[in-house]
Amino acid sequence: MDIKTEYVRRRLSETPFSQRSCIYGLLQVESWLTHRPTGFVSGKMGYALRSQYPVDWDFILREIRDGYVASPLEVKRAFAERAAKLAAEQAKGRQAALAREAAQLAEWRRVGGQL
Numbered sequence: 001m002d003i004k005t006e007y008v009r010r011r012l013s014e015t016p017f018s019q020r021s022c023i024y025g026l027l028q029v030e031s032w033l034t035h036r037p038t039g040f041v042s043g044k045m046g047y048a049l050r051s052q053y054p055v056d057w058d059f060i061l062r063e064i065r066d067g068y069v070a071s072p073l074e075v076k077r078a079f080a081e082r083a084a085k086l087a088a089e090q091a092k093g094r095q096a097a098l099a100r101e102a103a104q105l106a107e108w109r110r111v112g113g114q115l
Contacts, residue, residue: 004030005063033064055082
């Protein structure tokens with residue numbers, strides 16, 4: 001393993017062996033950001049990696065580009081913010097689904113459907 005950033009080094013030290021696939025993914029992010037490959041397939045790979053590791057992507061990118069090493073507290077805060085954002089989006093989606101179902105039920109009743 002050729003680890004280039006302090007961020008990945010720190011995550012490696014915090015990650016148990018059973019979750020090593022996460023570290024391999026971070027190494028791919030690091031490699032992609034370091035070499036910036038071109039082409040359709042590598043672009044799709046970069047998109048997939050950024051989607052799968054959005055918080056990690058940002059920290060690794062800042063370290064490679066700017067030399068900025070994030071503190072553990074900053075990383076923890078970013079992951080908490082991401083989790084809160086996802087929870088809010090999921091709640092909004094559930095509310096929208098319930099509203100759609102209520103509208104469908106009202107329409108069902110209006111046309112004489114049985115429950």
